Amino acid sequence: MRRFLNRLYLASGILGALFICAILATVALQVGLNVLDSLIAWIAGRAVGLLIPSYAEFAGFFLAAASFLALPYTLRRGGHIRVNLLLQHVPAGLRRWLEAWCTLVAAAISGYFAYYMADLVYASWRFGDVSPGMVAVPIWLPQTSLLLGLVVLTIALLDEFVTIVRGGEPSYEAQAIEGVLESLDETGDDAGKRGGG
């Protein structure tokens, strides 16, 4: 079970990252086509109008998918911002209660949100809503990515809650700033190695 959940969270992060690559690929390709188009216009005197259909709309869908699919992974890695001034200055016992409160409240909101997202996806599917651009995408398709992300996020939050109640440490403890410094150390080491080698 533990292994399955950890893999689920990691997979969500990787999927999110792939959608960010997809944004890059789409937008960079379109910019390349624009450049090519100007070249053709300059040589042949007439622009062809090379265009990826609905590319801006696709970039938006990819962004929504990347943002929401990566939610549980970002949570586990301590990527979401919170104010931990109080948490850092209370005794360990009270801190555990506060962490339990935070994860439970967050799980409740996330679950509520997921329920109504499912409602929205169902409504879009039932009424056959399509996107307004050149390529008519059934809108429930990109909306499902939000639903999936929220469902896994709810699972991840409940997972953290259970861990805390059982007396364990939540997995998101690593702080954002420490992350920055860690990667600094890494690059520093690399530079040192290169210099030495």
Add this chain to the structure above:
Amino acid sequence: MEQVLVGGLLFVVLLSLLASGIWVAFSLMIVGYLGIALFSSAPVGQVMATSVWSASNNWALAALPMFIWMGEILFRTRLAEDLFAGLAPWMGRLPGRLLHVNILGCGIFAAVSGSSAATCATVGKMSLPELKKRGYDERLAIGTLAGSGTLGLLIPPSIILIVYGVATEESIARLFVAGVLPGLMLVVLFMSYVGIWSLISPSRVPPPDAAMSLREKLWNARRLIPVVALIVGVIGSIYMGLASPTDAAAVGVVLALLLAWASGTLNRRTFVDSLMGATRTSCMIAFILAGAAFLTSAMGFTGIPRELARWIGEMGLSPYALLAALTVFFIVLGCFLDGISVVVLTTAIILPMVEAAGIDRIWFGIYVVLVVEMSQITPPVGFNLFVIQGLTGRNIFQVAYAALPFFLLLLAGVVLTVAFPEIATWLPSRMAAQ
């Protein structure tokens, strides 16, 4: 009036939720939920799903992960070393000498990265040891770094201006261009302060390094050329209307990857690290924006921002008095909240009030970022302070004390921008029509 009280109550609830440690995005959603559920009969869940969906699939917001990724890639190259080696030889004659490397290095890195903490960390890890070795005043070395690190927020590409632009539906391109002159103004303010300080106390500035010939200086600076070209290309194409910020950002990522590849720092690990880092940061910000989008429509249902605007309007404050009050409010809020949260709260609640006072939205965006910059170096929660604490081992209050003059310089920058709004509005008004 009643709504203003209710608004105050919801604000207290929000602060309590945040203080108890609930993640910012969830806190915003809970307050939005309470706002709708208590004060209107609108279907809360449906409003939540639709407002978040329409805010999340957004072409302009796609610039966010791209610019973050570009910064993450360059952060893992040897840019920091290149900046120091390239800039230091030129600073020998200026009063204050290598202290200016901190300021200019941060200014340049800010133009490829939208993050203040990353700017501070990248420049500081290289410059602080070098300055210490040469015997520069530690307080000023830390202060210049803390202060100039905040330039990452203002000088485009700026993550926080993308957040402001998306939340207020303003043109991100115009906001970026508006941030250029105020950013340069701060660089000039910081450099003047260091110069004047050094002229007053010359004994505390160590002697210059051995002078270099112009050829040597240029040779040392050669590795900065691609980065400067990247900056000019990205900002220039936005300014001239050739590319939208999202287009420019995607091209920026491609060029940053090429740069990293050419400098031999691109491998599987740095690529994956930069991509996953960008995924996390952009996910975190997008989720806060989702919470803010829901909070904004919830506030629309409650009518609180409108009432607040009317209430402030009835008090007959001049725009200057309003801005003075807001500045104090933001500084206090910024002591405890991160910059992005301050900005989304502003756009959800305060913007109608600001518009009612006849203040330009683009200008206000720059003003908010300036004030948020100040909050980066105020204890107890100031991200740059944490970064420098990590770099130097000094405690956060020592770092904050060293940064105090730069806090005051930022305040002077705010006053100048209020007195001469053209600092922020002139350049965007000259932009090519979009």
